[in-house]
Amino acid sequence: MRPSRSWRALAPLTVLAAFASGCASAAGPDDTAGPIVIGHTAGMTGFMSVFDIPVEQGMKLAIDDVNARGGVLGRPLELISTNNETDTSKIQTAAQDVLDQGADFVVTSCDFDIGGPAARIANEADTIALGCAGGPLFGLDGIGPLTYNFYPGSPTEGALLAEYAMEQGYTRPFVIADQTLEFTQVVGDFFEKRWIDLGGTVAGKETYHNGDESAAAQIGAVQRAQPDVIIAASYPPGGATLLRQLRAAGLSQPILGDTAYDGTYWTDAVPGLSDFTIPSAGALAGDDPVAARNDFFARYTSATGQAPASASYPLFGYSFVQALSRAIERAGSTETAAVQAELDRFTDEDLIVGKTTFTPQCHIPSGRPLVLKTYTDGVPKVVGERSVQSLMGQAPC
Structure with missing residues (x-):
């Protein structure tokens, strides 16, 4: 069991109705266990920062939305972060640090070379890792069955x-x-x-x-x-x-x-x-073919005070939280095996980044349109x- 912790409520923002996580629920058996902790271990400085910081900002917006709806299984979501500085000598230590702080799930840098070592550390601790790496080895084949890649590759x-x-x-x-x-x-x-x-x-x-x-x-x-x-x-x-x-x-x-x-x-x-x-994965200039994504980017700009540096990475960050929230809710638990089973059942799951399918044999949604x-x-x-x-x-x- 990971240690419970005190938690603070995150200020709610307007919910994206078309992509609401739908995770509000009545009190369940884990209500007294404290928050569900999502750990982000990524390159918050260095060349990966232009990709990983927007991921974190997307995650924060999604966490606000979920918490405004009552959390998941009656528990709020909480985000903790560690910075690997885009330094290959610090990736594993930064990943272990986020686990030591009580992360129930881990989001890594959106790259196989930088995110892969962090995912391995998470998986070795029986913890699900999520990322959006282009490299096809970021996923089941290259790391293991507890690693999920949200990018088509x-x-x-x-x-x-x-x-x-x-x-x-x-x-x-x-x-x-x-x-x-x-x-x-x-x-x-x-x-x-x-x-x-x-x-x-x-x-x-x-x-x-x-x-x-x-x-x-x-x-x-x-x-x-x-x-x-x-x-x-x-x-x-x-x-x-x-x-x-x-x-x-x-x-x-x-x-x-x-x-x-x-x-x-x-x-x-x-x-x-x-x-x-x-x-x-999307477009910033109001011409995205998915209307809800245009609304999301307008909201992102309002919430952060600046337009996102790129379209893809905030969408991935929001989608990580959507996916985890839905899988935990359906599993009725944060236990790794139960959440893994629900992620493996995703079939055209309607996330803001696009329809996403995982199976026990495939953890990269390579058929999703770009x-x-x-x-x-x-x-x-x-x-x-x-x-x-x-x-x-x-x-x-």
Whole structure:
């Protein structure tokens, strides 16, 4: 048993009616056990902070909503956080710290390389871990049956971008894949695999590292290959450097990126960026195809005093709390095995990030649609929404 603790009520905010967790309940057997504690152990400083801080802010909004409705099983939700500083030497210690403080469930950094070690520490303590990593090893296969990934994954991104590129009539893509993270490596790999599966051939490919100051080698290779579209599988800040240098070199071809570019916090580094398209979990500019998400972002801005840096990560944070609240309520308990069983029964569960399915064999909702956004003069606009058609033998759940 984890120690009980005193708790404070969180100030309620307006509930998002379309996505209310529905977790208010009459007093149950655990009413005197204190709050249900969700621990967030993530990179609140360092390069992951632009992803992990919005996750926490989304979680806080959801916790306020659940508590305003009476909590879960008559108990309030409480959030505690530890900072791994995006330092690989501190991830496990930060994860253990959140468990030592009494976390009943753990949310990790939204990346396999940074979040994976924290999820393992949680699982070793018989605690469910949630995250939104692109790397496909963040989940059941790479960590274990108590780890759930709410992002469709980088194989989905790469294959979806290949399908989109083919439909746009491109014939000679050039792939630049950042080797710093598993996420970006897999996006590049799966773009190429799906492109070849569709009958195409790539004009060329190059690697990149996020800390590189110069992209001269990549630019030279692109200039020699003369592709009609460039795939930039990277992430800010180094990914912004790559884009700026590609454009400064006169390479005006359309560029396809990944969801790590989501938002506009980095676009000042690439003045006038246009013809750049990425997938994302949502859209910030009021043009999201799901009306409730537009309402959510307006509320987020009001609650925090600033617009979110990106669309995807606050949605994931809110959805983590939604999912846990519903699973705990249906289980009638916070016991790990009971909550795990309910998460494994999710079938098109209507979370704010989108319909989510888990099974005992699959903890990555790879079939969930992604929003496509194209940047023009640095401003992203939704151009469509689509699901991946094929993962070449990997069964989506």
